Structure formats: C-alpha cells, structure tokens
Amino acid sequence: xxxxxxxxxxxAAVLLAxxxxxxxxxxxKVAVIETLSGPQASTGLLFKTAAKYGIDKINAGGGYGxxxxxxxxxxxxxxxxxxxxxxxxxxxxxARFIVQGASSAVSGQITEDVRKYNIRNPGKEVxxxxxxxxxxxxxxxxxxxxxxRFNPNAQVRVKPMVLAMKDAGILGTRVYAMNQNYxxxxxxxxxxxxxxxxxGYTVVEKxxxxxxxxxxxxxxxxxxxAANAETxxxxxxxxxxxxxxxxxxxxxxxxxxxxxFLDQPGNIANAGExxxxxVVSHPFNAEASEASAAFAEDYKAKTxxxxxxxxxxxxxxxxxxxxxxxxxxxxxxGSVDINAxxxxxxxxxxxxxxGEASMRAADHQAQIPMVxxxxxxxxxxxxxxxxxxxxxxxxxTAAEASSPVQEACKxxxxx
Amino acid sequence: xxxxxxxxxxxxIYGLLLFMVSAGLTLIFGMMGVLNFAHASFYMLGAYxxxxxxxxxxxxxxxxxxxxxxxxxxxxxxxxxxxxVHRFGHAHELLLTFGLSFIxxxxxxxxxxxFPVDYRVPADLSFSAFRIGGTDYPVYRLIMGAVALAxxxxxxxxxxxxxxxxxVRSAIFRPRMAEALGHNVPLVFMGVFGVGAALAGLAGALAxxxxxxxxxxxxxxxxxxxxVVVIGGLGSxxxxxxxxxxxxxxxxxxxxxxxxxxxxxGIIGLGDWARAVGGPLTLQVSSLAATIPFALMLLxxxxxxxxxxxxxx
Numbered sequence: 066x067x068x069x070x071x072x073x074x075x076x077a078a079v080l081l082a083x084x085x086x087x088x089x090x091x092x093x094k095v096a097v098i099e100t101l102s103g104p105q106a107s108t109g110l111l112f113k114t115a116a117k118y119g120i121d122k123i124n125a126g127g128g129y130g131x132x133x134x135x136x137x138x139x140x141x142x143x144x145x146x147x148x149x150x151x152x153x154x155x156x157x158x159x160a161r162f163i164v165q166g167a168s169s170a171v172s173g174q175i176t177e178d179v180r181k182y183n184i185r186n187p188g189k190e191v192x193x194x195x196x197x198x199x200x201x202x203x204x205x206x207x208x209x210x211x212x213x214r215f216n217p218n219a220q221v222r223v224k225p226m227v228l229a230m231k232d233a234g235i236l237g238t239r240v241y242a243m244n245q246n247y248x249x250x251x252x253x254x255x256x257x258x259x260x261x262x263x264x265g266y267t268v269v270e271k272x273x274x275x276x277x278x279x280x281x282x283x284x285x286x287x288x289x290x291a292a293n294a295e296t297x298x299x300x301x302x303x304x305x306x307x308x309x310x311x312x313x314x315x316x317x318x319x320x321x322x323x324x325x326f327l328d329q330p331g332n333i334a335n336a337g338e339x340x341x342x343x344v345v346s347h348p349f350n351a352e353a354s355e356a357s358a359a360f361a362e363d364y365k366a367k368t369x370x371x372x373x374x375x376x377x378x379x380x381x382x383x384x385x386x387x388x389x390x391x392x393x394x395x396x397x398x399g400s401v402d403i404n405a406x407x408x409x410x411x412x413x414x415x416x417x418x419x420g421e422a423s424m425r426a427a428d429h430q431a432q433i434p435m436v437x438x439x440x441x442x443x444x445x446x447x448x449x450x451x452x453x454x455x456x457x458x459x460x461x462t463a464a465e466a467s468s469p470v471q472e473a474c475k476x477x478x479x480x
Numbered sequence: 481x482x483x484x485x486x487x488x489x490x491x492x493i494y495g496l497l498l499f500m501v502s503a504g505l506t507l508i509f510g511m512m513g514v515l516n517f518a519h520a521s522f523y524m525l526g527a528y529x530x531x532x533x534x535x536x537x538x539x540x541x542x543x544x545x546x547x548x549x550x551x552x553x554x555x556x557x558x559x560x561x562x563x564x565v566h567r568f569g570h571a572h573e574l575l576l577t578f579g580l581s582f583i584x585x586x587x588x589x590x591x592x593x594x595f596p597v598d599y600r601v602p603a604d605l606s607f608s609a610f611r612i613g614g615t616d617y618p619v620y621r622l623i624m625g626a627v628a629l630a631x632x633x634x635x636x637x638x639x640x641x642x643x644x645x646x647x648v649r650s651a652i653f654r655p656r657m658a659e660a661l662g663h664n665v666p667l668v669f670m671g672v673f674g675v676g677a678a679l680a681g682l683a684g685a686l687a688x689x690x691x692x693x694x695x696x697x698x699x700x701x702x703x704x705x706x707x708v709v710v711i712g713g714l715g716s717x718x719x720x721x722x723x724x725x726x727x728x729x730x731x732x733x734x735x736x737x738x739x740x741x742x743x744x745x746g747i748i749g750l751g752d753w754a755r756a757v758g759g760p761l762t763l764q765v766s767s768l769a770a771t772i773p774f775a776l777m778l779l780x781x782x783x784x785x786x787x788x789x790x791x792x793x
Binding site: 104106107110246272273274275277278279280281283284285286287288290291304307308311315316317318329330331332334335337449450451 | 483486487490491493494497585593594595596597598599600606608611614615616617618620621690691692693694695696699700701704728731732733735736764766767768769770771
C-alpha cells in the first residue's frame, strides 16, 4: 500500500510547467518506509508524522530547486522482508532519500539494501536517513557513506544519564542492568557496564530477557530485590518497560529506573504514580529552553500534539538534510548529485531548539544534544493527559553527550 | 528458600490467570472442534470495556459488568456469524474467527488509540498482602488467583454435578444423539461460546488493570493461551488448569536460573569446550524463560500428541 501525501504538488507543478511552456524537472522525492499497519504501527506513524513535519518546513521555505519536496509513504508491515520490497518500490518510484526509524532490524535491512543498490547504480545513489535505528553496528561494522543516523545510540543515551543522575545524587552505587535480549538490549548492557567507572557504580547484576513476550515480571523483580539494587538501568521499551516498572513498585521496591524510552506515549498514562521519580535520557524536552518550548508549540499547531518520543530527533534530522540541500542546488537538467548532498550533510551545522547539532563525517553518527529528565508533577508540559510530565534535570551539548567512533566502522568514500 | 517460594507463588498466580483465558478456549474447542482465534480478542475486549465502564460505574462494578458485555458479544458472534458458516466446515469457522480477531483489534485502536490506556488497579486495592523475600506481595495478585480458583471450582461443579452440565457434556460428546433426545444443541453451543467469551472478558478486566491494557494485549497472551490448550489437551478443563500452572511455575523458576548448557557440560569436563564453542551452549536459562512454554509444547506434541489430559483424537 502506498499513499502519496502532497500529491497535489506535482500535479500543480505539471500544470504550471505546461502553461508556462517550460520543461520542469521531477521534484525531489523522499520515501518514508515505516510500519504503518499492524501491532507496531503506533511508533511507525509517529516517525511518519515527524518526517512530514520536517519536509513541510523545508517546503514552506521554498522546497528544493524551487519545487516542493514530495513525501512518499510505504508500509513495511513491521519487518525487514516488507522493508526490502518497499525499498525497491521507493527507488523505482524515484525516491532519492529513504527515511526509517522503528526497529533496528528493519534499519539493518534497509542500510544494506541501499549500500548494495548504490554500488550497482553509480550516479543514481540513494541516501538512507536513519532516524530511529539505535543498534551500534549501524554506525559500526555496517556503516557506509550513504547511511546517516540522526538519533542517539546506546552509548549516547547512557553517558548523559549516568552523569546527570550522579550530579543530582540519585544514581546510587548498585546498578542493575535489565535489558531485552537482542542487539539493542545487548548494546545497552555494554554501555551500562562501560560507564560504571564514570558513574562510580558497580553493576550488581545483568539480565537479558525475551523481547515483548513476558507478561509477568515478578520473577525479575525478585532478582532486583535479591541484588539489592538502587538503580535499574534499562533500554526496555513499550510493555517490557511498563510491566517491569509496575511489578517493581507493586513489590514495594524503591529502586529508581533509568531508562531510554520512558517518554513513549501511553507509558505515563498507564504507569501513573508508579513512574514518578524515574529518569529518561532523550534528545528533546520541551521544558529545556524557550526555543524548545516554541518548537513544541509549533509542532503541536501543525500536527495536533506536542513532539514526543522519537519525533523531535526525526524532525531535526530532516531539517539537517534540508540545510545541506541548500548548498547543493539541482543541476540544469534538474538532477541531484546525491554524493554531493551526502558530503554537504557531513559539514552542515544546524541550530536545533536543543542546541547545535552536526553530523560526524567519520561514521555518520549525528552529534546531537541530549537531555536527562525526571518524571515529576511540577513539569511544565504534562503528558498523556496526566498531572505528570518530564522535568529536565540537565542538558548536555552534543560534544558532552558524544561517544567515540567505533573502530569497526571502515567507511569507503566516493572520490 | 524464600526466593523459591516467591517464584512458585508468582508462577502459580500467573498460571491461574492463563487458566482463566484458556478455560473458555478449551471448552469451545471441545464443543465445536474449532480453535477460536478471536478468543484472546475477547480477553482484550474485557479489559477495554472494563476500562471504559470504570469511569462511570467504578472499578468493582465495571469488572462485573464487563464480562457480561463480552459474553453478549460472544453470543452474537456465535449466533449470527459462526452458526452461518458452521455447515461449510471447520476451515471456514477458523478463518472467520481469525478475521474477527483483526477486526476487534482495529476497532479497539479506532476507539481507544494506539497506545496503552490508563486502566489501573484502584488505590484501595493496591496495597501489600504480606512481605516475602524482601519484597511486598501485592494483594491484587492474590485476588486474581482467588477469582481464577473460584471460577475453576464453579465451572467444574457445573459441568459435573448439575443437569445443565450433563446436557452440555453430552452435546459436546455426541451432539447428534443429544439433539435426537430433544435437547436444543445450537442453544447449548451458543451458551458455551458466550460463557467462554465472558470468562476471557473477566480475565481481561482483572488482568488489564494489573498488567497493561493496550491494543497488542490479545497478541501477547493469545499465543501462550494456545500453548496452554495444546499442552493440556484440546477440550480438557483439567488439562488447561494443569498446563497453565505448569507453564506459570516453570517460566517463573527458569528466570532465576543463571546457568547455561556450558555449566551442565562442565560436570563432565566439557565446560571449557562449550564456552569456546559459544552460541546456544552459553545462553543462560533465564534469558530463555519465555521460550520454555514452546519447548514444552513441542515435547508434549512429540510424546503425547493429544495433550496431557486430551482424549479426543
């Protein structure tokens, strides 16, 4: 299934061109390949909304080469197989940029497909804008010139989390690493262990559990109690996070949760009071500054809700690409030099509401500011219709949050 | 020792919850010979209906009314959908329930959104029953367990001691004979289907508040419920009870075991070799906990294809 938004734009362009009698170039096309149906659609739809917001902003500023950029939408149906099909479809439809974020497994598939396509089709390259796949290997062993990651990864999430909690004196010295048993959870566990000297804590126990299969977390809570942990650090998302938190508080444990995805919509509504005092390390908090509040209000005016979860990073990522496009105007025949755009993305610096962001040339991992927030009643922006919200504890600049380039990344650059 | 006790208690309560959902499924299968793919959707429906009603009626009343609503939905499904396709055979019934599960899930998303809703255990009920192994034991867990046990007792007594039970059992065992003796078998089918759906709804109304009420809850529990029914034996209530408890307790105990196959091989001196090989040999049992029910199902299917208590072939 494919839905074209802004389908009027190309029609209008064609009409204009025919009346004026001037041959007009094909508009630049950006394809969102997300999970738009099925059980995991909720996150995919958020990525789509944010990408559309970003593209609309670029178009409001004149689009590309005087034409609005066209956003194409493809439903990958939740898995790498569907995504591989849709990558082919998108390229056949003329897309030069592919945007995707939900699930590292899908990102892994798309990045490989794009890499191979570009090798076989020099001159017709495609860029993959990864706005949510957080697996380390995407900017590690699997890194390549046409992949750009605009979201944080496990290392970038954990480091600010540890620093901010230590500053506030709520980190404690006994940390439990509880994660899901797949690439992301394993990355998180690695980052939690690696940051132990920085935070001055000991990892008292590490657990990897099945992903989204467990209803009853009480046996895991018993392990947390037995380990006598003060803080539970976890990369869990969705139900795995909610159920774990609820079971822990239900058992009367005081352990504080340090999370990566507590800001997923619905979490606070469902957890309620249980969530108070828990911490999240994320790339955006509307309360962080006046600029971020203004961005949040504008986003709400355009989309109907405040930007949450993965939306800000996606909007900022698209904005970064928009900035890069400004320095690479289309050729006379309307074609785009994708390699030049990629090089421009590497050098561009954008001022996001959270601070300056840029793209590191060595591994194409975005250098973005991070913020560590705590769930509290006195937060300005309430979430999920509850009296609770995320109160910023500390904002980190891109340089402070950054983690070093992975040695595994061997990027071949075009001449 | 305390941890072992906690693990067994946790496993038992979780098993009882599984039983509440699978009881209806196994009864319906026993009666109609059809695996009802929409059964876990009734569980989800129960949670959402109770959530919607709890604002108006209060929690306790919502939990009582919700199963009745879901039961009514079940009756409608049987009377106006399943009965129509019944004469075309089981495949059609199966496909119908399969489609129905999608429709219910999409409707729920349409009305309640994509994300979890704030359906929670009321404050009056979220206190600790006792302390064990360094943690509080929520009283709500005990309530869920008690309701499941009461449910088992009532259904079992109903089926084995009352006249209604005799008619139902005969309708399940030899529907044509029962019909020839003047019993309204379609009515019995409709009743059992409705009761089965209501039981799942009750489980949903209770568990939705304790776990999470979200549009994926049917998927999350659905697979496990099928595993329970297969292990217990299709159509057997006692089987469903035993299988539920077995799965609950085994999973709960497995979480606490940090050993791997490599450690086991270490006993015969192959530990270092196993660790060098890596892969599945070094996986900890605890990380496989949620997979164990499926392994159990395979084992049961290999050794006793009709399930632990199954007698239907």
